[in-house]
Amino acid sequence: MVPATYYIALSVLLFVIGAIGFLIRRNLIVMFMSIELMLNAANLAFVAFARHQLSMDGQVIVFFVMTVAAAEVAVGLAILIALFRHRETLNADEVRMLRW
Amino acid sequence: MTLLTFLPLSALIVIFALGVILNRHPIRSALCLAVTLFLLAVMFVFLDAHLVAALQIIVYAGAILVLFLFVIMLLNLEADIPQRRRRNLTIAATAAGLVFAGVALRPFLGSDAGLPGVGMSGPVPDTFGTAAAIGQRLFTHFVLPFEVTSVLLLVAVLGAVVLAKKKIG
Amino acid sequence: MIDVSWTVLLPTLLATGTAFAVLLADLAITGPERDGLGWIGIVGLLATAVATANAWGTNATGFAGTVVLDDYAVYFGLLFCLATILTLLISIDYIGTISLKAGGEYYAITLFAAAGMFLMASSNDLIVFFLGLETMSIAAYVLAGIWRPDLRSSEAAMKYFLLGAFATGFLLFGIALLYGAFETTTLGDIAVGVGSSAGLQRTLALGGMALLLVGFGFKVAAVPFHAWAPDVYEGAPTAVTAFMAAGVKAAGFAVFVRIFMHTLAALSVDWSSVLAVLAVLTMTIGNLSALRQSNIKRMLAYSSVSHAGYLLVGMVAADAAGGAAVLYYLLAYVLMNTGAFAVVVAIGKRGEPNELLDDYDGVGLEHPALGLCMTVFMLSLAGIPAFAGFTGKFYLFSAAVQSGYAWLAVVGVLNSVVSMYYYGGVLMRMFMADPTKSVQGTAHRPYLTATLAVTAAGTVMLGILPSWAYELAADAFASLG
Numbered sequence: 043m044v045p046a047t048y049y050i051a052l053s054v055l056l057f058v059i060g061a062i063g064f065l066i067r068r069n070l071i072v073m074f075m076s077i078e079l080m081l082n083a084a085n086l087a088f089v090a091f092a093r094h095q096l097s098m099d100g101q102v103i104v105f106f107v108m109t110v111a112a113a114e115v116a117v118g119l120a121i122l123i124a125l126f127r128h129r130e131t132l133n134a135d136e137v138r139m140l141r142w
Numbered sequence: 143m144t145l146l147t148f149l150p151l152s153a154l155i156v157i158f159a160l161g162v163i164l165n166r167h168p169i170r171s172a173l174c175l176a177v178t179l180f181l182l183a184v185m186f187v188f189l190d191a192h193l194v195a196a197l198q199i200i201v202y203a204g205a206i207l208v209l210f211l212f213v214i215m216l217l218n219l220e221a222d223i224p225q226r227r228r229r230n231l232t233i234a235a236t237a238a239g240l241v242f243a244g245v246a247l248r249p250f251l252g253s254d255a256g257l258p259g260v261g262m263s264g265p266v267p268d269t270f271g272t273a274a275a276i277g278q279r280l281f282t283h284f285v286l287p288f289e290v291t292s293v294l295l296l297v298a299v300l301g302a303v304v305l306a307k308k309k310i311g
Numbered sequence: 312m313i314d315v316s317w318t319v320l321l322p323t324l325l326a327t328g329t330a331f332a333v334l335l336a337d338l339a340i341t342g343p344e345r346d347g348l349g350w351i352g353i354v355g356l357l358a359t360a361v362a363t364a365n366a367w368g369t370n371a372t373g374f375a376g377t378v379v380l381d382d383y384a385v386y387f388g389l390l391f392c393l394a395t396i397l398t399l400l401i402s403i404d405y406i407g408t409i410s411l412k413a414g415g416e417y418y419a420i421t422l423f424a425a426a427g428m429f430l431m432a433s434s435n436d437l438i439v440f441f442l443g444l445e446t447m448s449i450a451a452y453v454l455a456g457i458w459r460p461d462l463r464s465s466e467a468a469m470k471y472f473l474l475g476a477f478a479t480g481f482l483l484f485g486i487a488l489l490y491g492a493f494e495t496t497t498l499g500d501i502a503v504g505v506g507s508s509a510g511l512q513r514t515l516a517l518g519g520m521a522l523l524l525v526g527f528g529f530k531v532a533a534v535p536f537h538a539w540a541p542d543v544y545e546g547a548p549t550a551v552t553a554f555m556a557a558g559v560k561a562a563g564f565a566v567f568v569r570i571f572m573h574t575l576a577a578l579s580v581d582w583s584s585v586l587a588v589l590a591v592l593t594m595t596i597g598n599l600s601a602l603r604q605s606n607i608k609r610m611l612a613y614s615s616v617s618h619a620g621y622l623l624v625g626m627v628a629a630d631a632a633g634g635a636a637v638l639y640y641l642l643a644y645v646l647m648n649t650g651a652f653a654v655v656v657a658i659g660k661r662g663e664p665n666e667l668l669d670d671y672d673g674v675g676l677e678h679p680a681l682g683l684c685m686t687v688f689m690l691s692l693a694g695i696p697a698f699a700g701f702t703g704k705f706y707l708f709s710a711a712v713q714s715g716y717a718w719l720a721v722v723g724v725l726n727s728v729v730s731m732y733y734y735g736g737v738l739m740r741m742f743m744a745d746p747t748k749s750v751q752g753t754a755h756r757p758y759l760t761a762t763l764a765v766t767a768a769g770t771v772m773l774g775i776l777p778s779w780a781y782e783l784a785a786d787a788f789a790s791l792g
Contacts, residue, residue, distance in 0.1 A: 043263045044148045047511070049189070050491070051250040052152045055243055056159055057484055062239040063163025064477055066232040071214060072171050073473055075162055078206070079175070080480030082182055084487045085198075091491035093189040093266075095259035098279040100490060101194050101271060103438055105280065107483065108201050109291045110445045113298035114479070115206050117449050118472050119213045120306035121456050125465040126217050249514045256510030258494050282313050286320075286374040290430065290442040293327060297423045297446055300334075301453030304416045305468070 049090035057083035143188040167221040179203040190271045316373030322388045322429040329355025330422035337415025345414030349403040360392040377436035386787035387432035387565040394558035395425040400762040405550040424450035428562040437486045437496040455547040467546025474539040478529030485522030498574040506577040530563040534592040544612035553652035557645040573791040579629040593620030594726040625707040628714040636706035638784035643699035650766030651688040660751045673746030689734040694727040699773035
């Protein structure tokens with residue numbers, strides 16, 4: 043059997059890829075997708091821990107994470123559209139205040 | 143699940159995750175994200191999380207990702223133009239991330255000794271990961287968070303309408 | 312078994328109910344006038360405050376131990392009621408000033424955010440906390456962007472959303488690691504497990520703690536996770552900025568303190584030195600950046616960053632005195648900071664936000680009452696004796712000294728001296744410079760007058776008679792056990 047730690051290692055890797063993507067990309071929608079990668083990394087960790095502990099809690103928590111992700115996507119994309127109506131750009135550098 | 147299936151599957155997940163952040167065109171990023179989500183669903187099946195795996199495809203790959211694609215199409219996004227002045231930041235962030243990953247991964251590349259739980263090798267009850275088992279836990283111990291999500295979704299709906307509808311009031 | 316105990320959830324339920332009432336009333340009102348909705352919100356929150364105060368001393372738990380209504384939750388519940396009522400009072404005036412069309416939604420979403428805060432204060436479980444936080448955060452993202460005709464509002468919402476969601480990722484992964492380490496998400500059970508953890512379990516616990524620290528760092532805008540704050544505070548509608556700087560930040564600290572000073576208290580050796588470094592950076596960079604600002608909202612944003620640093624000093628102390636000082640300072644901070652933003656709203660008028668420091672020239676001479684209020688808030692924020700900010704800093708720094716962090720208290724005092732320069736600069740402009748433009752002030756603006764009266768009176772009162780509030784804070788912190 044593959045030890046649970048291997049799954050955690052994979053989820054850490056996914057999380058780091060997501061975080062790097064958020065930092066290096068300037069396209070708002072790709073930055074947003076990087077955040078989704080981070081959330082999915084957490085989901086993988088929850089499911090792996092749940093299997094290791096043979097407890098359902100981790101899997102139930104994934105439900106909540108999916109709900110939160112859906113809510114965030116709805117609001118995030120609405121903000122994106124509102125911004126696009128003003129600026130016609132999704133490059134973070136062209137949005138004046140989004141430089142950091 | 144043996145290492146023989148785990149390693150190729152993880153490699154694919156990492157490759158497509160890298161595809162999400164490295165592709166210059168948002169559409170390609172979104173498609174890579176779709177594959178990553180699908181492969182994670184496969185991983186969930188191997189971890190006996192059957193209902194979660196199904197939901198991962200229906201909700202995540204199905205609903206959330208389609209919304210992403212819809213917005214990309216709606217806004218008619220083009221590929222990013224690479225910018226030279228950002229290259230240093232990119233290199234620095236990547237290097238820092240790799241160092242961090244190296245440090246963070248070290249404790250996990252070993253056995254499960256010391257991790258609380260029954261372990262991965264024991265027998266799994268038939269009900270584990272089924273809709274019934276999840277529902278049982280969801281509507282007893284987690285009943286409050288479940289109710290809170292209804293408020294959360296209402297706020298999201300209200301907010302999305304306020305922010306995105308064409309004319310207000 | 313399902314353990315349903317509605318009384319424990321009373322503050323959250325009342326706030327949610329008020330939000331629904333506002334939504335329904337919004338449908339019933341046909342004209343453009345929306346002030347009545349603000350009043351529904353204020354009355355609902357007053358009822359919430361009464362119900363919450365009634366629960367003082369009961370220390371009830373419910374829903375299988377995932378929610379508690381201990382004195383700590385009651386204290387923060389009352390604090391959130393205060394912050395939200397003040398925000399609503401400012402908003403009734405501000406919405407008219409900027410002719411915001413989505414007034415009904417604005418009030419409802421503010422109340423939903425308040426409901427999320429109450430849930431955060433009561434949460435005794437990482438998942439309940441996470442959902443409360445998300446309810447509050449998503450509502451706050453929407454509020455930041457609700458003034459659609461203003462480009463800066465949309466930009467602020469975008470930035471707030473992206474950085475907030477990024478922070479959520481860290482918090483969630485931290486929760487995942489803690490769940491893996493202790494097989495539970497209930498704070499009480501984690502607190503029991505942390506003390507005896509070893510090996511891989513301890514690695515997971517420390518990793519989870521570090522990720523939570525990053526997540527909370529973003530949420531309370533501590534350096535180096537503060538980069539979003541000035542832009543978002545500047546771009547968001549001023550009434551919303553007041554809400555974010557007071558209520559949302561206090562809610563972040565409510566859970567930050569509960570998790571770190573109670574649940575993870577056994578790991579305080581590991582986190583207190585990190586927090587000490589963060590506190591120094593946050594205070595210093597916040598204050599030094601505030602010196603260079605020409606926009607009052609940006610200046611107050613950096614000032615709010617530096618105040619997060621002072622609060623971290625109290626957390627570093629990691630004992631009962633430090634915890635009580637943090638709770639007390641949050642009360643003082645909500646009063647004086649909301650008051651300062653109310654002045655910013657009062658100086659703006661329709662079509663003229665007047666957010667530059669240059670616009671403040673001579674305002675104090677033309678509008679003595681407004682100038683007097685601003686004097687109270689600025690002196691209090693700077694930590695001058697006889698005002699709430701001074702007593703708050705006194706408690707914070709003396710807690711640090713008693714815990715052996717005298718150097719940290721010295722850094723804090725030095726920072727307060729630096730901050731006098733820019734807070735004093737505003738007052739110099741208001742009273743010494745020649746007026747360049749006429750502002751409306753508080754004439755014929757009853758809601759702003761009420762807000763200013765309450766916040767200024769509270770700031771002065773806490774400065775002169777601090778002990779009763781400090782004792783409440785000490786009792787509240789002691790109820791964590």
